[in-house]
Amino acid sequence: MxxxxxxxxxxxxxxxxxxxxxxxxxxxxxxxxxxxxxxxxxxxxxxxxxxxxxxxxxxxxxxxxxxxxxxxxxxxxxxxxxxxxxxxxxxxxxxxxxxxxxxxxxxxxxxxxxxxxxxxxxxxxxxxxxxxxxxxxxxxxxxxxxxxxxxxxxxxxxxxxxxxxxxxxxxxxxxxxxxxxxxxxxxxxGVPEAKARMAAATKELAQFKDIKILMVSGGADQMWVVNPPEYADIMHLTENGLDIVKPDKVDEGGFFQTLSWENADMYDADVILYDTRTQALTPEEMMKKPTFAKLPAVKAGRLYPWRAEAPFSYQGYADFLEELVTNLKKAKELL
CATH class of the missing domain: 3.40.50.1980 (Nitrogenase molybdenum iron protein domain)
Structure with missing residues (x-):
C-alpha cells in the first residue's frame, strides 16, 4: 500500500x-x-x-x-x-x-x-x-x-x-x-456460469446494509484505512448495499488514510476486512498491535479477508463475493 x-x-x-x-x-x-x-x-x-x-x-x-x-x-x-x-x-x-x-x-x-x-x-x-x-x-x-x-x-x-x-x-x-x-x-x-454466480452473490450483499465495515491494510509501523471510491472492487460492494467506512482525511493520491497503530481505533466498525496481499501484515501480526487487538470487531472475531487481488473476471469475482457473503453471514450471527 x-x-x-x-x-x-x-x-x-x-x-x-x-x-x-x-x-x-x-x-x-x-x-x-x-x-x-x-x-x-x-x-x-x-x-x-x-x-x-x-x-x-x-x-x-x-x-x-x-x-x-x-x-x-x-x-x-x-x-x-x-x-x-x-x-x-x-x-x-x-x-x-x-x-x-x-x-x-x-x-x-x-x-x-x-x-x-x-x-x-x-x-x-x-x-x-x-x-x-x-x-x-x-x-x-x-x-x-x-x-x-x-x-x-x-x-x-x-x-x-x-x-x-x-x-x-x-x-x-x-x-x-x-x-x-x-x-x-x-x-x-465457463463465463455464463461464473457471471450468474457473481450476480447471485452480488444480490446477497443488500442483506448486510446495517453492518458497518472497515477495510484496512497493515504495515510494520502503520495501518492504512482504505478509501472506497478509489477501488473498483469496493465500489462494487458499496453500490450493492454495503456500508463501508470512508476515511475523513485521505493521503495524497486518494487511496487511503495512513494511521499510526496507536490510532487504529479511530473508526468504529462492526466488521473489519483486512488486506490479504503478500506485502500486508497477517491478522496474527496485526493483533500484536495493542490498540488494534482491543477493537470490538477484533475481540469478537469479526475479522475477515479482503481479497484485493481477485482477478477482474466473473470467475474471480464470484469466488471473492461468495467468500465475503459467507463471512458476513457469520458476522451477522455474532452481532
Whole structure:
C-alpha cells in the first residue's frame, strides 16, 4: 500500500537499443527463453481492432495470439480463455509457490519477464515475439509494472493495451476485459456460469446494509484505512448495499488514510476486512498491535479477508463475493 519497492537488480537499459536486442533474439543468443504456447485461436477476421482505456485504437492485420500481460491482466484474461505467452509483475513467491495476484494462470506454461517492481527482461520479451502487451492502469496512460526507463523500447516491440482500474466499478473493469477477450477469439467457456454466480452473490450483499465495515491494510509501523471510491472492487460492494467506512482525511493520491497503530481505533466498525496481499501484515501480526487487538470487531472475531487481488473476471469475482457473503453471514450471527 505504501508503494512498490524498487527492484533488487537493474534492468536491461533502453539504451541497449531495439535493433541490437532483435539481433540477439534472432541469433538465439543470450539464453533466450523458448516461446510458450500461443493463446486461444482468434477468429478468422481479416483485421483486428480494439480501443483501450487510454482512448487508443489499436489496429492490426489480424487478431494477436502471442500476448504478454501484467499479472493482474493475465489473471483476468486467463479466466476468459486467453492464454498469454508471458507475464510480468509478482507471479512467484519466495518459496516458489504461485503469487495470488496471478490468479489461475499456470506459471509453468508462461515465461516470467520480471517478478518485482522495475524488473522486466526486455531481451526475453523480444524473444517471445509478442504481438500485444496488456497491462492494467491506476493512472490513465501509465501501464502498471512497465518500467519507465524501458517503456520506449518495450512499446517499439509490439502494440500495448491499457485497462483502467480506478474511477469505475468492478463490473465495468470486468466488462472491458471481456470485450478484449472476445476480440482475441477466446472461447469464453465457463463465463455464463461464473457471471450468474457473481450476480447471485452480488444480490446477497443488500442483506448486510446495517453492518458497518472497515477495510484496512497493515504495515510494520502503520495501518492504512482504505478509501472506497478509489477501488473498483469496493465500489462494487458499496453500490450493492454495503456500508463501508470512508476515511475523513485521505493521503495524497486518494487511496487511503495512513494511521499510526496507536490510532487504529479511530473508526468504529462492526466488521473489519483486512488486506490479504503478500506485502500486508497477517491478522496474527496485526493483533500484536495493542490498540488494534482491543477493537470490538477484533475481540469478537469479526475479522475477515479482503481479497484485493481477485482477478477482474466473473470467475474471480464470484469466488471473492461468495467468500465475503459467507463471512458476513457469520458476522451477522455474532452481532
Amino acid at each position: 505504501s508503494g512498490p519497492v524498487l527492484a533488487r537488480r537493474g534492468f536491461l537499459a533502453a539504451t541497449v537499443g531495439l535493433a541490437a536486442a532483435l539481433t540477439l533474439s534472432a541469433c538465439g543468443g543470450g539464453g533466450a527463453t523458448p516461446a510458450a504456447p500461443a493463446s486461444s485461436p482468434a477468429p478468422a477476421a481479416q483485421t483486428w481492432s480494439f480501443t483501450d482505456d487510454r482512448d487508443k485504437k489499436l489496429d492490426l492485420p489480424k487478431a494477436p495470439t502471442r500476448i504478454v500481460a501484467q499479472v493482474g491482466a493475465a489473471a483476468a484474461l486467463w479466466d476468459f480463455g486467453v492464454r498469454p505467452v508471458g507475464v510480468f509483475g509478482p507471479h512467484k513467491l519466495a518459496d516458489g509457490a504461485k503469487d495470488p495476484q496471478v490468479g489461475n494462470v499456470d506459471i509453468t506454461k508462461v515465461t516470467g519477464l520480471g517478478n518485482v517492481w522495475d524488473e522486466f527482461n526486455v531481451e526475453q520479451y523480444i524473444a517471445l515475439q509478442p504481438e500485444l502487451l496488456v497491462s492494467s492502469m491506476y493512472e490513465k496512460g501509465t501501464l502498471w509494472y512497465v518500467p519507465e526507463k524501458s517503456k520506449d523500447t518495450i512499446e517499439q516491440v509490439a502494440p500495448t493495451a491499457g485497462i483502467m482500474l480506478t474511477g469505475r466499478t468492478a463490473s465495468q473493469v470486468i466488462g472491458k476485459y471481456e470485450e478484449l477477450a472476445k476480440s482475441l477469439g477466446a472461447d469464453m467457456r
